[in-house]
Amino acid sequence: MPPATKPKIVRVVAAIRQSRTHDQTISPDLQRSIIENWISAKNQSSTDGTRWVIVGWAVDLDVSAGTTNPWERPELGPWLTDQGADQWDMLVSWKLDRLCRSALDFALLVKWLGERGKTLACTNDPIDLDTPIGRAVAAIMAILAELELETIRARSKENQRSLRANGRWGGGRIPFGRMLDTSDGTKKLVIDPEMYPVFLEIVAAVHEGRSITSIAIELNERNFPTAVDRQRQLKGLPTEGQLWSSANLWRMLKNRHLIGQKEYKGSVIRDDNGEPIIFFEPLLRMSEWTRLQTELDRRSINTTEESRRNTMLLRKVGSCGVCGGNVHQNFTVKNGKKYELRYRCASHTQQYNGTIARRCANGRIKAAELEGALIEAIMTRFGDKPWQEKVFVAGEDHTEELSQVEDAISSVRKEKDLGLYEGDEDAYMERLAALVARRKTLLAQPTRPSGYTYQPTGVTVAEHWAALDTEARNRLLIQWGVRISYDVTGGLPDIKIDLGDLERLEQLTQGLGDLTLASAL
Structure with a gap:
């Protein structure tokens, strides 16, 4: 009896791809199930003992086959190397478009497989690379897949253009301070009432001179969610714990959604008259936006200088007692090594027409000595006083909305007077009555400017000071x-x-109870 033939084993790498993780019509689980069933059917129908065994899965999510070739994919790419190719015999996917949407990419893949003795199969496409006709059919299918991709792209662009024209939300990351409203059957962005006061507080902090980094740190300390985590909260999903950074905070403050506008490929979207389209209710008035951008632009120019200065406790606080100029920090240097940090009159680091005639006669002083003297003076008199937290309270102003309602009332009446209104009398009166009622409501609401209030913290000035970094103390x-x-x-x-406002405030509050230093701000 001849010896039994050893069953042939075909090692399979199964490739899964999904362009968008929220698209469940071709979910990874569905693709995996189809491939597993296909392998099982192959094994059951085998007549020569051949067995197909999956040795690995290449699952690429949020990856487009139109912009990423098979070798560039994070999961599939390593299998398509000479080292990876030694571990498998057949590449399997659900459909051809899960591998390639470019005829050129497909041709290169077929060539690469052939040179290494590999084969390819798609569970839902009749691909056979073992015959010339089969390879030709596969090439035609690749061309059709590429054409389908171009059609999808064109349809998507037209859909986005239509959404932009109608002020509807076309998808993507929702900016901080806004939320999705689908109450009328469409998707529109509206102001998030819970995060809007936080946004106003951020803008106020920028105008106070605080650095973007320090604002981001405080947002994290106070557990305010980023734009991504806020949207997950609104959907009832667990947050991802994303943190605020100077980068994402800067992008948020530069985004034109703050004034209700949108950009497309770097340009503001405008109407046929060339005017910017207002897609949703602005978070800032145009004057407020301009002021904010002016401040941010100023900072972008002086980023290096501000970064250096913010490490000095006595920036804009210390001065030279001889000439009255500012002071700078430097180190004493010996044998190329930095030693003690000291303050020195700024005239020693400035150039005056190439001469040193105007350098001040004042010398250096140890930073610890000068800073220590100031801190001791403050803490001796105020260290045990209660510290209160300064909290921004958003104001309430309906002036602009009231003006819009007044204009609408005037327009409705004018249409009626000129005979341009085509509806019946009841519809006209109903429309006018609604506007008048809205005006009455707005007039009855109070107007309150934005401002600050102070809340007890339960800590003293000394305890609060100890918790601050150098920039915050400065x-x-x-x-x-x-x-x-x-x-x-x-x-x-x-x-x-000179203790400045602290000294004057203490004089004013003698006999009036405990002094709270926050009220000096």
Whole structure:
């Protein structure tokens, strides 16, 4: 009896691709199930003992076959290397378009497979690379897949154009401060009432001079969600724990959605008259937007300078006691090594027409000595006082909406007077009555400017100070109007301190109870 023939094993790599993870019509689970059933059917129908065994899965999600060839895919790519090719014999996918949507990519893939003795199968497409006719049919299918992709792209562009023209939301990441409204059967972005006050607080902090980085840190400390996590909250989904950063906060503040506008390929979307289209209710008035962008543009120019300055506690606080100029920080250097940090009159680091004639006679002073003197003066008098948190409260102003309602009332009446209104009398009166009622409601609502209030924190000034970094401490000193100067020309340091608003506030509050330093801001 001849020896039994050893069954042939065909090692299979199964490729799954999905362009969008939220598209469930061709979900990865469905593709996996189809491939597994196909392998099972192959094994059951085998007449020569051949067995097909899946040795690996290449699951690429959020990957487009129109822009990414098979070798560039994160999961499939490693299998299409000489080292990876030693581990399998057949590449299997649900359909050809899960592998390629380009005829050129398909031709290159077929050539690559043939050179290495590999084969290809698609469970739902009749592909046979073992015959010339089969390869020709496969090439035609690849061309059809490419044409289908171009059709999809054209349809998508037209759909997006229609959505832009009608002010509807075409999908994508929803900006911070907004939420999706589908109450009228369409998708539109409206202001998120819970996050809008947070947004206004961010803008106010920028105008106070706070750095974008420090604002991002505070948002994280106060557990305010990013745009992505906020939308997950609104959908009832668990958040991903994304953090605010200076980068995503900067992008949010530069986005024209703040004034209700949108951009397409870097340009503002405009109507036929060349005017920007207002797609949704602005978060900022145009004057507020302009002011914010001016401040951000100023910062983008001075980013390097501000980054350097913000590490100095006495920036805009310390001065030279001899010439009155600002002070800079530097290190004493010996044998190329930095030693003690010191303050020095800025005249020593500035150029005056190439001469040193105008350099101040004042010398250096140890940073620890100068900063320590100021901190001791503040904490001795105010360290045990209660600290209150300064909280921004959004105002309420209906002036613009009231003006729009007044214009609408005038327009409706004018249409009627000119005989341009085509509806019946009841419809006209109903429309006018609704506008008048809205005007009455707006007139009855209070107008309150935005401002700040103060809330107890349960900590003292000293405890609050200890929790701050150098930048935050410097910002606080500037807000308090504190100044310190030094003069070492006489040998021993002559340090003078002006506690500014703190000193004046203490005089005003003598006998009026505990002083809260937050009220000095």
